Amino acid sequence: MSxxxxxxxxxxxxxxxxxxxxxxxxxxxxASFYDQTRARVxxxxxxxxxxxxxxEETTQDIYLQVWRTADSYNPAAGSPLAWLLxxxxxxxxxxxxxxxxxxxxxxxxxxxxxxxxxDQVADSVILRDERRQVADCLGSLTDAQxxxxxxxxxxxxxxxxxxxxxxxxxxxxxxxxxxxxxxxxKCLGMA
Amino acid sequence: MTEPTDPDLxxxxxxxxxxxxxxxxxxxxxxxxxxxxxxxAQAFADEVRAVRETMAVVSAATAVxxxxxxxxxxxxxxxxxxxxxxxxxxxxWRTTILAAAxxxxxxxxGLGVGLALRPAPSPSTAEQVFAAPDVRTVSGQIPxxxxxxxxxxxxxxxxxxxxxxxxxxxPGTVYQMWLIGxxxxxxxxxxxxxxxxxxxxxxxPDLGSSKALAFTVEPPGGSAQPTSPVFAQLSxx
Numbered sequence: 001m002s003x004x005x006x007x008x009x010x011x012x013x014x015x016x017x018x019x020x021x022x023x024x025x026x027x028x029x030x031a032s033f034y035d036q037t038r039a040r041v042x043x044x045x046x047x048x049x050x051x052x053x054x055x056e057e058t059t060q061d062i063y064l065q066v067w068r069t070a071d072s073y074n075p076a077a078g079s080p081l082a083w084l085l086x087x088x089x090x091x092x093x094x095x096x097x098x099x100x101x102x103x104x105x106x107x108x109x110x111x112x113x114x115x116x117x118x119d120q121v122a123d124s125v126i127l128r129d130e131r132r133q134v135a136d137c138l139g140s141l142t143d144a145q146x147x148x149x150x151x152x153x154x155x156x157x158x159x160x161x162x163x164x165x166x167x168x169x170x171x172x173x174x175x176x177x178x179x180x181x182x183x184x185x186k187c188l189g190m191a
Numbered sequence: 192m193t194e195p196t197d198p199d200l201x202x203x204x205x206x207x208x209x210x211x212x213x214x215x216x217x218x219x220x221x222x223x224x225x226x227x228x229x230x231x232a233q234a235f236a237d238e239v240r241a242v243r244e245t246m247a248v249v250s251a252a253t254a255v256x257x258x259x260x261x262x263x264x265x266x267x268x269x270x271x272x273x274x275x276x277x278x279x280x281x282x283x284w285r286t287t288i289l290a291a292a293x294x295x296x297x298x299x300x301g302l303g304v305g306l307a308l309r310p311a312p313s314p315s316t317a318e319q320v321f322a323a324p325d326v327r328t329v330s331g332q333i334p335x336x337x338x339x340x341x342x343x344x345x346x347x348x349x350x351x352x353x354x355x356x357x358x359x360x361x362p363g364t365v366y367q368m369w370l371i372g373x374x375x376x377x378x379x380x381x382x383x384x385x386x387x388x389x390x391x392x393x394x395x396p397d398l399g400s401s402k403a404l405a406f407t408v409e410p411p412g413g414s415a416q417p418t419s420p421v422f423a424q425l426s427x428x
Contacts, residue, residue, distance in 0.1 A: 008248070027270050031355070034265060040247075043255035056261055060268075067269050078240050082247040089246070093210045130251035138252060152211035153246065154253075159206040160213065171202070178205040181242050188248055190241075 006189070008079065011036075015080035023071035034063055037081070039127060041088045047154050048092035049099075058095050062088045089153070096156040137187035145180035148173055197231045200224070204235045208242035260328050260342055263353050264321060267392060316394045317351045320344045329425045333357050333406075341404055341425050343395070350395040350427070352404070357391075359384035360408055367409040368393075369417060370401035371424075379404065381413040402428045 015036065021029030041062060046055040065087060073083050138146060144166075151162045163173040185191035200223050206212050207220060224232050320326060323344035330340040337357030343350030352368070360366050365383045369376035379395055395404070405424040407417045 027266065030269055031262075031266055034262060038262070039254040039256050040250040042257035042261075043253040044250050046255055047253045056258065059257055060261060060265060063265050064268060078243060079247060081250075082240075082243040085247045085250050086243050090210055127251055127254050130248075131254060134249050134252040138249070149209075152206065152209050157211065158213045159211045162211065174202045174206055177209065177211070178202070178238075181205055181245055184245050184249065185241065188245070190245060190248070 008081075011081065012079045015084075016075055019066075019070045019073050019080050022067065023073075030063075030067060033066070037084055040081070040085065044085060044088055045092045048089070048096055048156055054095060054099070058091055059088075062091055065091075093156040100156075134188070137184050140187050141180050141183050145176050145183060148176040149180045152177060197223075197227055200227060200231060201234055201238065204238035205242055207235075208239040209246070258328070259330055259340060260321070260326070263328075263340060263342055263351070266353070267317060267351075270392065316347070316349050316396055317392075319347050320349050320351055323347045329427065331423060331425050333423045335422070339404075339406070339423060339425060341395070341427065343398060343427060345398070348398050350398055350404075352391075352393045352395055354382075354387060354391045354393075357387050359387045363411065364408050365411055365413060367407050367413045367417070368395075369405045369407065369421075370395070370398060370427075371403040371405055372399055372401040376405065376417055377401070378413060378415070381409065383411070398427065402426065 015033065018029045018033040018036075022033055038059075042055065042059045045058050045062070046052070049055045049058060062084075066084065073080060077083075078086075141149070147166065148162055151157045151165055152159060157165065159173050159177070160170065163170050166173065168176075182191065200220070203212065203220055207217075212220065224235055227235070320342055323346050325346045326342060326344050328340060328342050330338060333339055333354075335358045338355045339357065340353045340355070341350045342353070360383065362384070365381040366387065367381045368379040370379045371377075377399075380393065382391065382393070403424050403426050405417075405421040407414075407419045407421055409418060
């Protein structure tokens with residue numbers, strides 16, 4: 001059985017080629033790029049924003065940015081998927097921070113998790129397979145490491161806010177985050 | 192790997208890559224990197240890259256399919272493909288096909304590729320449909336390949352048909368759309384091979400009391416009533 005990472009070069013080559021076509025304003029390539037990545041992007045944005053309306057808007061903005069800036073993607077600097085999800089995460093976090101700033105009581109963004117109906121979950125077999133392997137690797141982290149990543153990456157907190165939330169000092173939080181990434185890379189076969 | 196000489200800076204690489212550094216500290220970090228020895232800057236960049244590649248793989252864990260109408264909205268926004276507006280005139284089977292972008296606003300402002308065949312008017316039919324509180328989407332496979340999707344609003348009495356990867360009609364024929372209502376099929380326009388581009392969008396400006404949108408193959412110019420079996424149908428009920 002191939003690991004998610006073993007498949008990456010193939011995915012990377014394909015998305016790389018599509019992005020080049022998108023940079024030349026190829027609508028079909030854009031549609032293919034969207035179809036191959038939409039569940040990852042929309043899922044991440046939804047996980048951060050926890051609001052279907054905001055998530056749809058933000059996902060639309062992300063892909064319009066892809067359409068406008070595909071020519072700025074530099075293969076030497078990383079994979080297309082990393083480029084896309086970095087862009088997506090940046091926008092989602094910006095949005096959640098500005099919504100929080102606008103809402104004095106932060107009532108809209110409580111700690112509650114949105115449970116997604118199973119039929120909405122990405123249905124591609126490959127993605128399901130990957131999901132299980134990644135979930136296993138997330139499960140292999142220590143609770144403290146996983147918590148630090150969750151609060152920062154999915155809840156959009158800064159490392160200082162994470163340190164307050166967990167009553168741990170800044171250096172500890174930074175090294176937990178770093179250790180978490182190292183642990184994931186090792187488990188996923190990326191290190 | 193040589194241990195970088197600036198552990199404080201390197202310790203920030205992971206939070207930086209996770210967007211967990213507040214806006215107020217970003218400029219300072221970037222200044223420090225610019226002033227750092229090459230090896231330190233490289234170590235920082237390597238770690239940022241490793242974090243981002245890792246989280247790209249991790250994104251499988253949270254993957255969720257977005258709603259279909261998001262795809263339609265995006266493709267409408269970026270599409271410079273021919274866009275067809277179908278209008279029912281006095282003779283209901285006659286079709287007015289307006290080439291490229293007459294009906295749908297193409298939101299490409301700032302890109303220099305926008306086509307403006309008419310001045311930006313009040314919201315287009317498509318935009319009104321997408322924004323309607325009762326907007327709905329139905330989608331179906333065309334037996335010969337491809338998908339037809341109708342986004343529609345009863346309140347706006349209009350819909351937008353999107354055909355993706357539908358095979359063109361055989362030479363010498365067209366596809367004809369029919370709105371099926373209480374009084375039987377009424378033509379909603381035709382599409383020839385040229386109009387059935389890889390992705391085609393058409394506005395259905397008057398849904399009336401129709402319960403379904405059906406497709407038949409007809410001679411060029413269309414027919415007054417269907418002359419061949421319906422090969423695909425989408426329920427609008």
